[in-house]
Amino acid sequence: xxxxxxxxxxxxxxxxxxxxxxxxxxxxxxxxxxxxxxxxxxxxxxxxxxxxxxxxxxxxxxxxxxxxxxxxxxxxxxxxxxxxxxxxxxxxxxxxxxxxxxxxxxxxxxxxxxxxxxxxxxxxxxxxxxxxxxxxxxxxxxxxxxxxxxxxxxxxxxxxxxxxxxxxxxxxxxxxxxxxxxxxxxxxxxxxxxxxxxxxxxxxxxxxxxxxxxxxxxxxxxxxxxxxxxxxxxxxxxxxxxxxxxxxxxxxxxxxxxxxxxxxxxxxxxxxxxxxxxxxxxxxxxxxxxxxxxxxxxxxxxxxxxxxxxxxxxxxxxxxxxxxxxxxxxxxxxxxxxxxxxxxxxxxxxxxxxxxxxxxxxxxxxxxxxxxxxxxxxxxxxxxxxxxxxxxxxxxxxxxxxxxxxxxxxxxxxxxxxxxxxxxxxxxxxxxxxxxxxxxxxxxxxxxxxxxxxxxxxxxxxxxxxxxxxxxxxxxxxxxxxxx
Amino acid sequence: xxxxxxxxxxxxxxxxxxxxxxxxxxxxxxxxxxxxxxxxxxxxxxxxxxxxxxxxxxxxxxxxxxxxxxxxxxxxxxxxxxxxxxxxxxxxxxxxxxxxxxxxxxxxxxxxxxxxxxxxxxxxxxxxxxxxxxxxxxxxxxxxxxxxxxxxxxxxxxxxxxxxxxxxxxxxxxxxxxxxxxxxxxxxxxxxxxxxxxxxxxxxxxxxxxxxxxxxxxxxxxxxxxxxxxxxxxxxxxxxxxxxxxxxxxxxxxxxxxxxxxxxxxxxxxxxxxxxxxxxxxxxxxxxxxxxxxxxxxxxxxxxxxxxxxxxxxxxxxxxxxxxxxxxxxxxxxxxxxxxxxxxxxxxxxxxxxxxxxxxxxxxxxxxxxxxxxxxxxxxxxxxxxxxxxxxxxxxxxxxxxxxxxxxxxxxxxxxxxxxxxxxxxxxxxxxxxxxxxxxxxxxxxxxxxxxxxxxxxxxxxxxxxxxxxxxxxxxxxxxxxxx
Numbered sequence: 001x002x003x004x005x006x007x008x009x010x011x012x013x014x015x016x017x018x019x020x021x022x023x024x025x026x027x028x029x030x031x032x033x034x035x036x037x038x039x040x041x042x043x044x045x046x047x048x049x050x051x052x053x054x055x056x057x058x059x060x061x062x063x064x065x066x067x068x069x070x071x072x073x074x075x076x077x078x079x080x081x082x083x084x085x086x087x088x089x090x091x092x093x094x095x096x097x098x099x100x101x102x103x104x105x106x107x108x109x110x111x112x113x114x115x116x117x118x119x120x121x122x123x124x125x126x127x128x129x130x131x132x133x134x135x136x137x138x139x140x141x142x143x144x145x146x147x148x149x150x151x152x153x154x155x156x157x158x159x160x161x162x163x164x165x166x167x168x169x170x171x172x173x174x175x176x177x178x179x180x181x182x183x184x185x186x187x188x189x190x191x192x193x194x195x196x197x198x199x200x201x202x203x204x205x206x207x208x209x210x211x212x213x214x215x216x217x218x219x220x221x222x223x224x225x226x227x228x229x230x231x232x233x234x235x236x237x238x239x240x241x242x243x244x245x246x247x248x249x250x251x252x253x254x255x256x257x258x259x260x261x262x263x264x265x266x267x268x269x270x271x272x273x274x275x276x277x278x279x280x281x282x283x284x285x286x287x288x289x290x291x292x293x294x295x296x297x298x299x300x301x302x303x304x305x306x307x308x309x310x311x312x313x314x315x316x317x318x319x320x321x322x323x324x325x326x327x328x329x330x331x332x333x334x335x336x337x338x339x340x341x342x343x344x345x346x347x348x349x350x351x352x353x354x355x356x357x358x359x360x361x362x363x364x365x366x367x368x369x370x371x372x373x374x375x376x377x378x379x380x381x382x383x384x385x386x387x388x389x390x391x392x393x394x395x396x397x398x399x400x401x402x403x404x405x406x407x408x409x410x411x412x413x414x415x416x417x418x419x420x421x422x423x424x425x426x427x428x429x430x431x432x433x434x435x436x437x438x439x440x441x442x443x444x445x446x447x448x449x450x451x452x453x454x455x456x457x458x459x460x461x462x463x464x465x466x467x468x469x470x471x472x473x474x475x476x477x478x479x480x481x482x483x484x
Numbered sequence: 485x486x487x488x489x490x491x492x493x494x495x496x497x498x499x500x501x502x503x504x505x506x507x508x509x510x511x512x513x514x515x516x517x518x519x520x521x522x523x524x525x526x527x528x529x530x531x532x533x534x535x536x537x538x539x540x541x542x543x544x545x546x547x548x549x550x551x552x553x554x555x556x557x558x559x560x561x562x563x564x565x566x567x568x569x570x571x572x573x574x575x576x577x578x579x580x581x582x583x584x585x586x587x588x589x590x591x592x593x594x595x596x597x598x599x600x601x602x603x604x605x606x607x608x609x610x611x612x613x614x615x616x617x618x619x620x621x622x623x624x625x626x627x628x629x630x631x632x633x634x635x636x637x638x639x640x641x642x643x644x645x646x647x648x649x650x651x652x653x654x655x656x657x658x659x660x661x662x663x664x665x666x667x668x669x670x671x672x673x674x675x676x677x678x679x680x681x682x683x684x685x686x687x688x689x690x691x692x693x694x695x696x697x698x699x700x701x702x703x704x705x706x707x708x709x710x711x712x713x714x715x716x717x718x719x720x721x722x723x724x725x726x727x728x729x730x731x732x733x734x735x736x737x738x739x740x741x742x743x744x745x746x747x748x749x750x751x752x753x754x755x756x757x758x759x760x761x762x763x764x765x766x767x768x769x770x771x772x773x774x775x776x777x778x779x780x781x782x783x784x785x786x787x788x789x790x791x792x793x794x795x796x797x798x799x800x801x802x803x804x805x806x807x808x809x810x811x812x813x814x815x816x817x818x819x820x821x822x823x824x825x826x827x828x829x830x831x832x833x834x835x836x837x838x839x840x841x842x843x844x845x846x847x848x849x850x851x852x853x854x855x856x857x858x859x860x861x862x863x864x865x866x867x868x869x870x871x872x873x874x875x876x877x878x879x880x881x882x883x884x885x886x887x888x889x890x891x892x893x894x895x896x897x898x899x900x901x902x903x904x905x906x907x908x909x910x911x912x913x914x915x916x917x918x919x920x921x922x923x924x925x926x927x928x929x930x931x932x933x934x935x936x937x938x939x940x941x942x943x944x945x946x947x948x949x950x951x952x953x954x955x956x957x958x959x960x961x962x963x964x965x966x967x968x
Binding site for chain 2: 058066116162311341
């Protein structure tokens with residue numbers, strides 16, 4: 001009774017999980033792999049028309065030179081090596097925070113597993129933070145789950161929601177352009193991706209008619225159950241108005257959709273007249289008809305905003321109106337992976353419970369936080385302004401988040417010369433080879449057919465960003481000339 | 485075109501992912517939930533026949549009072565707060581390790597994302613560690629993937645391997661008793677679990693005839709493709725002989741199975757005459773016929789051994805003979821989650837590249853490591869000895885890992901009185917309520933029908949472990965009397 005297929009490997013690209021094959025993640029795709037290779041070549045002394053690769057492909061603030069918040073790192077050091085609690089060099093409030101976190105850890109060690117849902121006192125910090133953020137609307141720590149970055153929470157909720165086969169398979173509505181974690185997770189889970197298009201002409205705003213169109217079309221072939229929103233937007237940098245959020249919630253209620261709100265850029269709002277409104281707050285301000293029925297999961301992370309601590313993989317999600325039996329299933333599911341990284345949990349406690357007025361670290365904390373956010377706001381503006389001076393590049397205002405997603409006009413001949421390669425991939429690869437600038441092609445996020453874009457972070461230091469934008473301008477002009 | 489089922493919640497236990505519902509994870513199951521509740525009751529002053537809950541349910545060394553390795557925590561503090569590099573309090577070798585890790589991080593910050601496969605220099609440390617461990621057999625850092633604990637790597641490899649439908653669905657052979665991460669992951673992925681039974685009479689040894697029996701039976705209804713081994717064993721504490729590993733490899737080669745070797749307890753070997761043999765080493769010593777064909781993934785973690793740093797979620801896997809196209813798919817897949825936690829990666833660098841003779845921290849490191857491992861060896865012996873004095877409890881030697889898995893004889897009337905509850909769950913729940921001792925019922929790991937067990941860690945401090953074993957003995961005697 002020998003099995004078939006005994007020649008060669010057990011695991012080949014033909015016999016592997018077919019869903020995994022469909023996964024794509026452009027933020028670390030072929031352009032980035034080539035960028036890493038080029039960096040190695042530069043180190044080995046290979047001559048290039050540039051001296052360094054500038055990685056504007058990924059929202060990785062520290063890698064671009066942003067400094068960590070001193071207070072956060074002091075507490076993390078104290079938690080890692082509690083002998084430092086006897087050191088006079090550390091401010092008392094940092095020591096107190098470390099003592100509080102350690103007391104909540106098994107054996108007073110961040111090396112112990114925590115509860116699978118996260119450390120109790122950290123979940124309490126998170127819930128007080130949310131209450132404060134949302135003007136006093138109650139938040140139950142029991143609805144908070146700490147996660148391994150926001151991605152972990154997003155995938156977990158999508159996993160719970162994915163069921164059915166064929167025409168009853170779960171459909172998930174995502175914006176186009178989108179952050180490719182979503183398409184990747186849906187491919188892996190075998191859920192149906194339902195595209196709704198953001199309106200580029202209106203600063204990437206979300207249009208309810210378009211939601212309706214996309215939903216109706218999807219109902220022909222799957223069962224739409226989930227609506228995902230990223231606000232502030234990634235890769236598109238728009239900030240949703242309060243009105244729009246209300247409309248989205250009404251739509252979700254009417255169409256019986258589970259709402260997922262990716263709000264990891266909640267502190268990254270730069271444009272005048274824009275403000276961050278959480279889905280939770282708007283939902284509760286709409287009254288009990290909505291606040292007691294609409295199911296919502298909202299996600300946050302330690303990786304973005306002013307802290308940019310991506311490496312710690314800290315995050316949380318809040319679930320609202322989740323069926324108690326499903327919540328028990330969720331708690332069971334996360335317990336299999338034991339717990340999110342405890343240093344990331346500690347960091348989340350600090351982000352949601354930072355130094356308070358009167359505490360010794362307050363002034364420095366506020367100074368550092370403000371400087372970082374001001375610097376980002378300045379770079380957001382500069383990026384938009386310089387890009388819009390280039391004929392053939394049109395850039396919406398970077399109202400928030402960390403990215404611009406300009407539209408680029410590519411000459412017909414360039415599209416032909418790309419020879420099967422996606423034209424904006426061809427463009428970005430050429431840009432990388434000629435200038436060392438590493439961007440992600442718009443096709444990696446999705447875009448209206450026949451349009452081309454790239455995503456560029458605003459994270460490089462101001463002077464480097466300026467140089468980069470100048471080089472990009474030159475490149476675009478040459479490219480256009482060459483292919484016209 | 486309104487969808488059906490618009491009443492009530494979008495997400496209910498009836499409309500959720502059915503695979504998730506099948507997931508079970510006893511290590512954090514109902515007994516542990518009740519233990520947490522009892523702890524709260526004790527705090528609130530509720531009278532109980534005991535003063536504290538002793539959690540012997542989970543391999544969480546620090547929570548049981550084991551102290552972290554000083555050197556590791558010094559380096560982690562230095563990495564978290566590099567200002568400490570100017571502090572004379574830290575030994576030079578700790579500073580050098582921190583500098584090396586920071587240099588390998590984007591922007592010299594552990595807050596930056598790393599490469600998705602893990603930081604280059606950490607993967608190099610891991611590969612040198614493996615070469616040294618395996619007597620010089622080469623290890624390519626390209627085959628090393630850093631992970632979020634070992635669990636993450638195990639689930640990722642199982643995910644790649646899961647495919648097909650009905651009779652062609654991937655079958656995965658796991659030992660019974662098993663560590664329930666495996667059954668949980670298989671349930672979630674919808675892969676077929678194939679049980680092979682370890683031989684309790686022969687100290688939980690692995691029998692090739694039993695592998696063959698279980699494989700033949702499984703081929704009737706699925707396509708077996710994977711064989712999982714845990715060595716040293718969890719929950720069973722056995723250490724496999726070199727001969728047995730060779731036989732398993734021959735079997736895998738003959739039957740065309742992908743081998744997964746869970747080797748997270750590789751330093752936890754206590755019994756005389758036992759030694760850890762890695763699957764990698766044995767495979768390569770068997771010559772090119774095997775070493776160039778058998779596909780193997782082996783897993784390690786920072787959570788066990790002498791360091792017990794569970795909270796950092798550090799781990800790695802080494803893949804051998806993996807098809808290059810599949811490897812590219814694996815690298816793509818892990819990139820979606822961006823990277824494993826960087827502090828856990830740093831810790832893995834230290835575990836695999838600890839202080840060397842001649843370095844200032846060497847003596848203390850060796851003293852701490854040795855003391856911890858000797859203490860565990862002593863507790864392993866004590867556990868076996870005391871348990872075997874109890875009529876109705878029979879315990880195999882705890883040769884390695886951190887657990888004993890004794891067989892318990894339950895009176896017929898207790899089995900009847902359990903009323904539908906699994907009898908060893910009934911036993912463990914009663915034990916918890918009466919003594920505060922928290923164990924995991926054998927049914928959570930799987931056991932031969934009609935036999936009953938529990939898993940107990942050997943991690944409590946020696947005096948507490950002794951008290952616990954004494955109480956357990958009394959409880960078992962009373963329980964037996966009560967139901968006879």
